[in-house]
Amino acid sequence: MRPSKRLERIPPYAFAEMERKIAAKRAAGVDVISLGIGDPDRPTSPLVVEAMQEAVTEPETHRYPSNRGRADFRVAVSDFYERRFDVELDPEREIIPAIGAKEAIFNLNLAFLDPGDYALAADPGYPVYTAGPWLAGAEPVLMALEPKLGFVPDLDAIDEQVARRAKLMFLNYPNNPTGAVVPAGFFERVVEFAREHEILVVHDNAYSEIVFDGYRAPSFLATPGAKEVGIEVFSLSKGYNMTGWRCAVVVGNAETVETYWRLKTNIDSGLFEAVQLAGVAALSPDGDVEVASMNELYRRRRDLVCEALRGIGVEVHPPRSTIYVWAPIPAGYESSEAYCEHVLEQVAVVLSPGAIYGPAGEGWFRISLTTPDDRLLEAVERLGKLGS
Numbered sequence: 026m027r028p029s030k031r032l033e034r035i036p037p038y039a040f041a042e043m044e045r046k047i048a049a050k051r052a053a054g055v056d057v058i059s060l061g062i063g064d065p066d067r068p069t070s071p072l073v074v075e076a077m078q079e080a081v082t083e084p085e086t087h088r089y090p091s092n093r094g095r096a097d098f099r100v101a102v103s104d105f106y107e108r109r110f111d112v113e114l115d116p117e118r119e120i121i122p123a124i125g126a127k128e129a130i131f132n133l134n135l136a137f138l139d140p141g142d143y144a145l146a147a148d149p150g151y152p153v154y155t156a157g158p159w160l161a162g163a164e165p166v167l168m169a170l171e172p173k174l175g176f177v178p179d180l181d182a183i184d185e186q187v188a189r190r191a192k193l194m195f196l197n198y199p200n201n202p203t204g205a206v207v208p209a210g211f212f213e214r215v216v217e218f219a220r221e222h223e224i225l226v227v228h229d230n231a232y233s234e235i236v237f238d239g240y241r242a243p244s245f246l247a248t249p250g251a252k253e254v255g256i257e258v259f260s261l262s263k264g265y266n267m268t269g270w271r272c273a274v275v276v277g278n279a280e281t282v283e284t285y286w287r288l289k290t291n292i293d294s295g296l297f298e299a300v301q302l303a304g305v306a307a308l309s310p311d312g313d314v315e316v317a318s319m320n321e322l323y324r325r326r327r328d329l330v331c332e333a334l335r336g337i338g339v340e341v342h343p344p345r346s347t348i349y350v351w352a353p354i355p356a357g358y359e360s361s362e363a364y365c366e367h368v369l370e371q372v373a374v375v376l377s378p379g380a381i382y383g384p385a386g387e388g389w390f391r392i393s394l395t396t397p398d399d400r401l402l403e404a405v406e407r408l409g410k411l412g413s
């Protein structure tokens with residue numbers, strides 16, 4: 026059976042050719058080190074694991090969860106947002122659990138887009154910002170993140186016709202893949218733009234807890250007026266080493282949260298209640314201790330990687346957040362893919378070519394800091410052998 030036209034519009038997985046080469050090398054006995062994937066290597070903290078162990082023994086968690094989520098989970102999210110971001114959320118109307126941010130981002134497309142609508146998507150960006158609109162029968166319109174503006178899109182450069190047809194805007198700070206944090210004043214500008222053009226802002230907050238050098242990442246919802254024009258998708262995946270658990274929330278504008286819930290009741294049956302109880306533990310003040318020690322680990326790895334890159338002549342700004350180092354490819358390579366292939370061939374280290382995150386990522390590559398220390402050190406030593 027032929028796949029649907031909707032599905033056929035999704036471009037082939039950009040990393041596929043690279044993966045084939047990696048597999049071939051490994052099959053030939055080469056010790057390939059991948060710095061490609063953004064998936065924390067450290068286990069989920071015992072605090073969270075133990076909360077889960079206890080929760081799964083409770084038969085009440087075994088039944089269908091409500092798609093609204095447990096009251097104690099929503100209250101924990103509300104307390105966390107207050108403590109961490111100084112944002113007030115009504116646990117009754119402004120918080121819904123999601124089965125991971127990916128589910129939420131995808132489903133928000135289905136909930137709000139009709140064929141012919143536009144969704145403004147950060148470029149480079151998380152692939153669901155484009156696949157989501159396509160699968161909803163709508164059109165993603167890329168907004169290039171400008172290095173000279175601090176990796177934000179130039180909102181003034183968005184065509185008036187496009188802005189008028191756009192219903193959603195996907196943004197993400199701290200940012201994957203660039204590691205950028207939001208520049209002062211930008212969220213305020215986004216609120217203004219969204220009001221003017223009646224656009225729903227979807228802020229993808231996957232990295233706010235992974236921060237260095239005293240930086241504190243804000244919630245988009247802390248911006249005056251943000252709750253009138255937008256929502257935030259907050260994920261526990263990266264900050265709490267919980268990628269496998271599928272635990273996130275959609276928070277903010279009550280009407281939007283309600284619409285998302287309405288869609289979800291037709292698609293899934295909610296987030297496993299034991300996972301919600303694990304989420305309560307993660308977001309408690311005790312969870313902060315674990316987050317702080319992870320940040321210390323990532324900071325050390327970041328410094329190690331940045332130093333190695335400088336050693337081979339790559340100009341790099343150490344990120345103040347996220348698990349990624351984003352750097353320009355050295356001169357003399359025709360594309361980010363060509364450079365990453367060269368590195369794989371020469372020293373068997375996998376880097377992510379920037380172009381796989383969107384056309385504006387061309388000319389850059391991404392290193393993920395989620396490789397165990399000894400392997401990361403080995404990878405860094407190999408990069409040093411590349412010469413400058």
Ligand SMILES: *Cc1c(COP(=O)(O)O)cnc(C)c1O
Pocket residue numbers: 063124125126127128151197201229231260261262263268271272273
């Ligand atoms: C990892 C990531 C996600 C996915 O989060 P899940 O909650 O695991 O689905 C979403 N957005 C960005 C920007 C990410 O990097």
